[in-house]
Amino acid sequence: MNWLRSIILPAEGSAYARQVDDLYIAIIVICAFFFVLIAGLLSYFVWRYRRRGPDDVTPHISHNLKLELLWSIVPLIILTVLFFWGFNSYMVARVAPGEALEIQVTGKKWLWQFEYPDGMRTLNEVHVPVGKAVKFIMSSEDVIHSFYAPSFRVKMDVLPNRYTELWLQPREEGVHTLFCAEYCGRGHSDMLGKIVVDSEEKFQEWQALGDEQTRTMPLAELGALLYESKGCSSCHSLDGSRREGPSFRGVFGEMTSITGGPPVKVDENYLRESILDPQAKIVAGFEGIMPTFQGLLREREINALVEFIKSRK
Ligand code: HEC
Ligand SMILES: [Cu+2]
Structure with a gap:
C-alpha cells in the first residue's frame, strides 16, 4: 500500500500519522470496493432487465429475506469495526503520555508564539526533539485559530480564554509545516509556522543558545x-x-x-x-x-x- 500512501497522502511524521493513514486507506479501499460492486451490478441490471417490448411486464417481487439480511449484517459488521478502529485512534490522539515535553502555544493575529518550560520563547518556529512526546497547551489572544500539523495528522482549535491540548511524537528529523486552519482574518494565510524536529543533541544545543532575545x-x-x-x-x-x-x-x-x-x-x-x-x-x-x-x-x-x-x- 505504500505507493498509494505516497500518492494520496502527505509525509508521515509520527507513528500516529501512520495509524490515521491506515484507517483512512482502509475506508477508501472499502468504499472503492463497494462503489465498483454496486455501480457494476446496477449497470449490469439496467442492461439485463431492460424492457424488451410492449408486452414485457416486470414480475412482482415483494422481498428476499436472505439478501436483505446479507446487505444489512455485512455493512453493520464493517462499520462497527471502523467505529472501534477510529475510536481507538481518537483516544490515542486525545491523551498525551505523562512524560511529554510541555510547550505553551499562543495563537494571535497572525502568528504563533511558543514558550518552553524554562521561559524560552520563539515565534512561528518550534523545535522538538525526535522520538519524544511533545504536548502543546494552547490558547488564543484574540479570535479562534486552529493548530494544524498535517504531517502529524493532528488539528485542534485554539480558543481565547480556554486551554486546548494536542500532542505528537515525531519519529524522524525534519521540518514540517504548521498551519492555522480556522479563518481568522486578513493575515490568516500568513499564520504559517515550522515544526523543526531535531536530534536530541541538536535540540539541546538549540535550547542552550536561547531564544532571539537571549541571543541578541x-x-x-x-x-x-x-x-x-x-x-x-x-x-x-x-x-x-x-x-x-x-x-x-x-x-x-x-x-x-x-x-x-x-x-x-x-x-x-x-x-x-x-x-x-x-x-x-x-x-x-x-x-x-x-x-x-x-x-x-x-x-x-x-x-x-x-x-x-x-x-x-
Ligand atoms: C534567596 C536569596 C538570594 C537569591 C534569590 C540570590 N542571591 Fe545572591 N546571594 C545571597 C546571599 C545571602 C549572598 C551572600 C552569601 C553568599 O556569598 O553566599 C549572596 C551573594 C551573591 C554574590 C556575591 C556578592 C558579593 O558581594 O560578594 C553574587 C554575585 C550573587 N549573590 C549573585 C546573585 C545573582 C546573579 C542572583 C540571581 C540570578 C542571586 N544572587 C540570587 C542570596 C541570594
Ligand atoms: Cu489563525
Missing part, C-alpha cells in the same frame, strides 16, 4: 531583565540597601570579606562562581542561603548577569 539583546540589558525574572532582586538590591544578600551597588572591583577565609577581589570569575556555586565563598555577615543557579542559566545569561553587576557603579 545587549548583555547589560539582558542582565537587568534576568535580575528581575530570575529572582535576584528579592535578595540583592541595587541601591546599596541590605536585603537577604549584599547589594550589587559598587561591588565590582572592590575587596569583599569572606567568612572563614581571606578577602577576595570581586572580579568576573568571582561573580561567576558566586552565581553557580554560591556556597564556595560566603560573604561575611551573610548566611549561605543563596540557591545555586547551576543548570538554570545559559552561558550568555551568566555573562549578562556578570555584565549587569559590573555596571552597577
